[in-house]
Amino acid sequence: MAQPSVILATASYDHTIRFWEAKSGRCYRTIQYPDSQVNRLEITPDKRFLAAAGNSHIRLFDVNSNSPQPVISYDSHTSNVMAVGFHCDGNWMYSGSEDGTVRIWDLRTATCQREYESRAAVNTVVLHPNQCLLSPEFCDPNRYLATASSDHTVKIWNVDGFKLERTLVGHQRWVWDCVFSVDGAYLITASSDTTARLWTMSTGEAIRVYQGHHKATVCCALHDGAESAPS
Numbered sequence: 001m002a003q004p005s006v007i008l009a010t011a012s013y014d015h016t017i018r019f020w021e022a023k024s025g026r027c028y029r030t031i032q033y034p035d036s037q038v039n040r041l042e043i044t045p046d047k048r049f050l051a052a053a054g055n056s057h058i059r060l061f062d063v064n065s066n067s068p069q070p071v072i073s074y075d076s077h078t079s080n081v082m083a084v085g086f087h088c089d090g091n092w093m094y095s096g097s098e099d100g101t102v103r104i105w106d107l108r109t110a111t112c113q114r115e116y117e118s119r120a121a122v123n124t125v126v127l128h129p130n131q132c133l134l135s136p137e138f139c140d141p142n143r144y145l146a147t148a149s150s151d152h153t154v155k156i157w158n159v160d161g162f163k164l165e166r167t168l169v170g171h172q173r174w175v176w177d178c179v180f181s182v183d184g185a186y187l188i189t190a191s192s193d194t195t196a197r198l199w200t201m202s203t204g205e206a207i208r209v210y211q212g213h214h215k216a217t218v219c220c221a222l223h224d225g226a227e228s229a230p231s
Contacts, residue, residue, distance in 0.1 A: 006224040010196045011038035012213035020210050027212045041221035045090045053081035083125035096122035148175040170206045176218045182225035192216035
């Protein structure tokens with residue numbers, strides 16, 4: 001299976017993960033995920049694997065395979081895993097769970113290397129952007145923040161003064177998740193109306209609707225940048 005240059009995936013309460021052709025809107029692969037809901041999706045920097053965070057595990061799927069089975073499962077958490085992400089060198093994965101822990105995983109050995117205790121459920125984990133050096137031409141002088149809401153909209157804020165730049169209107173129900181393209185020109189959103197949408201930031205219009213899920217689409221992942229070089 002040839003690797004697409006743009007990897008777009010969504011997950012839904014219908015217990016499926018779907019891969020989409022970003023331009024055409026065609027779903028080209030569906031993975032059944034019967035064991036739990038999927039709370040979060042993330043793609044490895046080298047575009048080889050998709051991580052799905054569920055209850056109470058993380059599973060890695062091969063992006064370039066048609067196999068419905070995960071390559072590996074990480075099972076140390078004891079409750080819903082709400083956050084998952086990767087260091088830019090592709091060797092480390094981090095996760096956060098409602099069990100009150102944040103864990104650091106070594107992907108080379110598939111083991112948990114460090115655990116941080118929290119006094120409450122962990123809903124989000126982010127890695128500071130200084131983990132990677134970006135080329136000056138990938139750095140937009142405008143810095144935007146997107147917020148997804150139960151009011152069916154996504155709001156785009158300029159973080160210089162936190163001015164509201166634009167409101168994206170089109171979803172019919174709660175918007176759960178969103179992710180920018182690497183150049184910041186596009187935004188993908190996932191909604192309870194069962195769809196994901198592709199928005200262009202220049203006009204604020206939805207230029208593609210991804211339809212195929214049968215229940216709420218709750219998370220999305222996009223990788224449209226160059227692959228990270230192996231370390």
